[in-house]
Amino acid sequence: METKRADTVAAQSRFPLREVLLFAAVLLAVLAVYAAMGPAYSTRMLVEAACYAILALGLTIQWGYAGQFNAGVMGFVALGGFCAMFFSFPINPDFWESELPGELGLALLYMIAAVLVVFGATRLDRIGVPKKLRTLLAVILGLVLYLVVVNAFRGVTDQIESRAGFVGGLGLPVGVGWVVGGALAGGVGYFIGRVCLGLRSDYLAIATLGIAEIIKAFLKNSDWLTRGTATVSPLPWPVPGPAEVGFTLARALYLSVTAVMIAAIFFLLSRAYHAPWGRMIRAIRDNEISAAAMGKDINKRRLEIFVLGCILMGIGGAALASFNSMFDPQGYLPLNHTFLVLVMVILGGPGNNLGTIFGAVAVYIIWIMSAPMALYLMDLAMALGAGLGWETPTNMDSRALQARVFVIGLLITLVLRYAPKGLLPEKVRHHG
């Protein structure tokens, strides 16, 4: 009875034809872009694609390894970008030489004290206060202290805006901002995960969608911290900038930094994937109930993987903001920073790191090239329409770009329908 079904046997030393072909196609596309657009532009595109690959790796471990859908990648990216700005931007002497840092510190102290008091109030039942009274007390204290703290902050931040412009950076090395960006994104992810991961998976999608909009609203409106819509630039690079060594070389150096990061993340993720921990994660994804019956702590593992993914998104977002050399809270769009990453992951192959990187580079090239392409097609349509006596609206250019939104949406639905495992599916080893 040794009839083995093809899918239960690990294809051991199969020549990875599909991988080679797909990556060759991407290489060809990159070369074509180099030939058409010149090295400076193309290297820029590659660096951005590399940053997106880090984001996509973050999403692929959430979606591919653990089946959690994060609909708010943008928020974590923005947090990472903010940290890259805040830690690496030069110090603002107008702010630090006034008495404002002290006042801001005082407001922060107020906030910490208020949080401690409210937290203490929620624990009052330990010393014999009835639970209902405790809840009432905690809620009232929370409301009042919240108003006090908000007013304290409002006073200080208005002062900062009018006298110093904004807080400025800390002037630390770029890497510090990237690491803290990852940590901050992970912290927010921990909070969301604690709330949602024990519930239906849809709730996580709703909550992440919400937190992303909130983070964006906060960064956009906190003029004292981020200069809001006025944007902060230029951010320093971790490598010599274009002014010193020229555009192409500087971008190539940056590319090598991101490539090293991707290689390190890739290596660590592969190790984790094949380790007992990774097996446990996949067991939970594939059958939660049986994994729970085996004694696995499902919610804790889920939280771990969600936070890990968010950390990667924060780091990727920080690298992206540093590379753009500008922090613009309004530039964070759900389309560019959430759905594009989603397409990269589900097209490349969720759960397969190599597939995800392939998806990131391939989709990013298509995305970048689609703008001129859409405009060209629109011009063509307009020429046709003019021939038929059709009166074309004036703002056709901005509308043509909206067509890309449609294409991304269509791509998501088509991939889910016809290639749910992506172009490079996750290789599940069965020992049959």
Add this chain to the structure above:
Amino acid sequence: MNELVFFINNVVIAGSVSGSIYAIGAVGVTLIFSIMRFAHFAHGDMMTFGAFMVLLLATAFPAAGDAFGVPSALVLLPLAMALTALLAVGIDKAFYKPLRAHGVKPIVLVIGSLGVTLMLQGLIRLFAGTSGQSLYIDDRKEIFRLALPFEGARAPVVITEPQLYLFVITLVAVIGLHVFLSRSRLGKAMRAMSDNPDLAQASGINTNTIVAVTWVIAGGLAAIAGTLLSLDVTFKPDLSFFLLLPIFAAAIVGGVGHPFGAVAGGFVVGFAETLAVFNWSVLLRPFRDSLPSWLLESGNLAFVGTEYKIVVPFFILVVILVWRPTGIFKGKVI
């Protein structure tokens, strides 16, 4: 007394307006959730689509409302509802049904609905541009100023024509839905299917019909909500993204799968939003002599600025998920 009028204008009326919109939206979301078991992210864009259909029709027939003495947008609303319902059924046939047939997890349907969101958004923006437009093509927006019969109330209570229509239509829609769900055969079948789909199918209910009916109702309600919101303010193609979170919060607060809970949740979220952005120092002003001066000095006692309005539904969502994930009315789907 002027402070009280200010409170009525800024909280009671504004809260009822956004509450009604969220309620109608949340009913659709909760129906879809209870029949098909997934969070339908494209609901906001179905609203936008409905409003856009009204805009198109009203531009084509600007005089349609003259015979009835109401804005033409309102007369053309049933047609737009039918079109949106058709779109909803079509989307289901084209995108969700194949996924369901594959037996995918609900979360994959959620991602699929995000894809649909983007497609609708792209299409609407492609045709409507990205700027706001008024749905009042030829008509004039009536504004009613009701003076309060009190001494010293100089400022009137202001309510606009579309807001009145909104309240009436919300009431009619909720009562109609109640009658449909509790009296008609189809409505009972829907409730049976939301309780237990397998059992419903085994007892001879045609689940495909039920799914289609759900989409028709959800699409029609979405068109109503979108149109009335656009009548009240303006039609904006990117309306939907800001509606999504409050609507889901409302559906979850009311207990998912519970249409009347969704209505209640909609008003909870709507009033919470307006109460949170309301400047409470206005109400304290009459008592300024008896209150400590530091309380009034700051001049702004709103909980959150209007720019952070979106924090409110999120906060409600987090609280309800931590405190009572089944919602206040114990929904069926967790």
